[in-house]
Amino acid sequence: MAVYTQVSAEAMAALLHAYGLGTLISAKGIAEGVENSNYLVEASAGRFILTLYEKRVDAGDLPFFLALLDHCADRGLPVPRALRDRDGRQVQSLCGRPACLIEFLPGVSLTTPSAGQARAAGEALGALHAALADFARERPNTLGPDGWRALAARCGAGLDAIAPGLAARVARELDFLAAHWPADLPRAVIHADLFPDNVLMLGDRVTGMIDFYFACSEIRAWDLAVTHSAWSFSGDGTDFDPAIGAALVAGYAARFGLSAAERAALPVLARGAALRFTLTRAWDWLNTPADALVTRKDPLAFLRRLDRYAAQGETLFA
Amino acid sequence: MAVYTQVSAEAMAALLHAYGLGTLISAKGIAEGVENSNYLVEASAGRFILTLYEKRVDAGDLPFFLALLDHCADRGLPVPRALRDRDGRQVQSLCGRPACLIEFLPGVSLTTPSAGQARAAGEALGALHAALADFARERPNTLGPDGWRALAARCGAGLDAIAPGLAARVARELDFLAAHWPADLPRAVIHADLFPDNVLMLGDRVTGMIDFYFACSEIRAWDLAVTHSAWSFSGDGTDFDPAIGAALVAGYAARFGLSAAERAALPVLARGAALRFTLTRAWDWLNTPADALVTRKDPLAFLRRLDRYAAQGETLFA
Structure with a gap:
């Protein structure tokens, strides 16, 4: 930055x-x-x-x-x-x-995308997955489920310094996800970080997908869950816009397809996505001086998403 | 930044x-x-x-x-x-x-300008002074000679924390400049910060002068002294390139003119310029965390220039 x-x-x-x-x-x-x-x-x-x-x-x-x-x-x-x-x-x-x-690609990153723009982003993610279906290389997801418990441990007491009770909340979520994480969904190379920042648009058209430096081999539908968590909420995680979420999933499904098993797993995958960004932001928060070159991103913005997905996951993907 | x-x-x-x-x-x-x-x-x-x-x-x-x-x-x-x-x-x-x-202006800022490029920069400064000769507004030089003693006092013991003996060196220089500062040179609005960063060039041609946010009413030849101190030395102030200094002054004199009195005052004005940037950089150094958004600039890079101007001023402008 x-x-x-x-x-x-x-x-x-x-x-x-x-x-x-x-x-x-x-x-x-x-x-x-x-x-x-x-x-x-x-x-x-x-x-x-x-x-x-x-x-x-x-x-x-x-x-x-x-x-x-x-x-x-x-x-x-x-x-x-x-x-x-x-x-x-x-x-x-x-x-x-x-x-x-x-x-160089033209286009701008949106702060408040419309449903039409979110649908285009979902379609673009679908097109990306279609293109990557025959991409043979692999790269482990260093920020994936296997690493979350260790990352939480490294944050240690810092989690409660960020928000009282956060360490226990994370531990509970890790247990929940370990028990409910989908086992047999299709895997592929994915973007893994398709936030609005990383999508360039002109009007309703996607003109660029950028910043592939988290791309990795992972459950493919996890990419859609990450995108849903990034796009469908206000930045601070307090407000959920169902029209945006629905447009993202519909665009993706129309372009690439989404199996019943993948669709059913989205609420759990989205909890994982929200936990991933809560943890990595917490780690950065604890290890970045407040006045450093990099702007610290609020971990609680994704804790709020996590709570929302945990309370209403089925509804949010209805 | x-x-x-x-x-x-x-x-x-x-x-x-x-x-x-x-x-x-x-x-x-x-x-x-x-x-x-x-x-x-x-x-x-x-x-x-x-x-x-x-x-x-x-x-x-x-x-x-x-x-x-x-x-x-x-x-x-x-x-x-x-x-x-x-x-x-x-x-x-x-x-x-x-x-x-x-x-938007095309052009790039040079890190190691040639003598031909320095001459073009001197000419551009002369052209700027010609254009500003009938500019009627005024703005005090808030970082000018009248403020240096107070700025040094605000830095206080911090000066010696930057370099042992710096406070005494600054005090001596303030006394010297108070006794030798030219009284009757022409004044005008000047750029006051025409570092290589603030000159855009394409080849040997100046395509932009930017960042006028220090512009003020001041001794006009002070602008040439500032430019000389900024362009003629290596960034850290250890090496002086006489060809660059001579080309800057020659370009300026050819384009705008430089009176004998102004020319004679350049060594003293350049000591003032070197002191000004030593002090403002020292203040920023003492008041900017090492890991802040803004890169701290080394005050000693201008103390070295000051020492060089003090020891060899006449020679450096010969």
């Missing part, structure tokens, strides 16, 4: 030359995505995003992410492909960091 | 409509300038910078800055003018902050 590494205009001009993209016209550091440094670069050949991978993205995972983006772009999806330089390389070394020059 | 205020795409689209600039195509928060929030906004009618004024810019000063930019743009200078909405207003209220939609 900030520019951690300053890249000189001279270094950017040299990079553009290596890609055969002409001369440098403008470059602005942008506040976007996970903890990478990003620049919006204008060259005589067009506009591009220059990403330097900082802490959160493991360089060893880059080949997976880049292959995934190529795979989806080859199938016509609006995802930002990493360009290849004159020697065919997608990953450079810049200022000591792995770096990619990435396609 | 960061995005402090999040503006929704919906609010930006409404703003563009108020300016008659068509629909919103893209918007990226950018890390630029003093402590404002800035977005690079693409509309169907072109690209613009949306600035929300946060802490450092006093809203009461905005009319001065906007009039200055209009004055210079009317005279053909590459400065970013604030646009007017359909009702003729330049200043909006957005998310509770004063905000302007500003022209």
Whole structure:
């Protein structure tokens, strides 16, 4: 969400030359995505995003992410492909960091999407799953169900510092999910973080899906549950908009299909999604100074979703 | 240097409509300038910078800055003018902050300018002074000589925490400058902060002068001294490049002119410039957490310049 590494205009001009993209016209550091440094670069050949991978993205995972983006772009999806330089390389070394020059996609992220826009997002997620159906690579979900208990333990007493009783609430939920987690649903590579931030739109049209750096092998319907938890509530988790939730699921089902077993599992999967973001936000909250470069996101915004899914899950997906 | 205020795409689209600039195509928060929030906004009618004024810019000063930019743009200078909405207003209220939609200028800020580029920057500063010669408004230099002693006192013992002996060094310099500060040089409105960051270039051509939020009424040649101190040294202040310094002064003198009295005063003015940035950076250093949104700039980078100007001032401007 900030520019951690300053890249000189001279270094950017040299990079553009290596890609055969002409001369440098403008470059602005942008506040976007996970903890990478990003620049919006204008060259005589067009506009591009220059990403330097900082802490959160493991360089060893880059080949997976880049292959995934190529795979989806080859199938016509609006995802930002990493360009290849004159020697065919997608990953450079810049200022000591792995770096990619990435396609620029038009569109803006919505704060208050309409039901029509939510339906388009659901359709886009369905199209993504269709494109990924024959994607052969795998990547474990490092933030998936298997890791939640350990993550809660690492947060420790900090959970109750965030909200009294949170540790016990999380422990109860972990037990519930362990007992009720669906066992036999189809698995595939998924986006795993398709928040409104990560969907670019122009009007009712999806023009980009971005920020695939949590993509992993997981229960496929979990992706729809994550998206539902992210899109259907107000940011702070207090208000649920049934029209948005229904439009997301309908768009997804129309584009990709949703089995009866997957549909039936959505309330439990959504509890898992809400717990996942409660826990990862809690961890970040406890380990990020209040005045750090990264804006801390409120873990309670997802605890509220969790409570709502736990109390009314069937209704919310009716 | 960061995005402090999040503006929704919906609010930006409404703003563009108020300016008659068509629909919103893209918007990226950018890390630029003093402590404002800035977005690079693409509309169907072109690209613009949306600035929300946060802490450092006093809203009461905005009319001065906007009039200055209009004055210079009317005279053909590459400065970013604030646009007017359909009702003729330049200043909006957005998310509770004063905000302007500003022209986008191409070009990049250089990290290691050549002598030819420094000459172009000197010429651009001369052209700015020529354009401002008949600019009638005034704004006091709140970071000028009259305020340095008080600023040093506010830093207090913190100066010695930054570097042992710094408080005494600053006190000696304040005495020296009080005794030798030029009294009768021409005064005008100046930029006062024309660091390489604030000059956009394409090749050897200046395509933009930006960030006028320190502009004020001051000894005119002080602007050249500030620019000299900013451009002629390596960032950390250890290396001086005489070719850059000479090119800046030559470009300025060729474009605007430099009297013998102004030229003779440059070494003392440059000591003042180096002290000004030593003190303001020291203040920011002492009052900014190490992990804050804003990158702290090393005060010693300008103390080194100060020492160099004090020891060799005549030579550095020979």
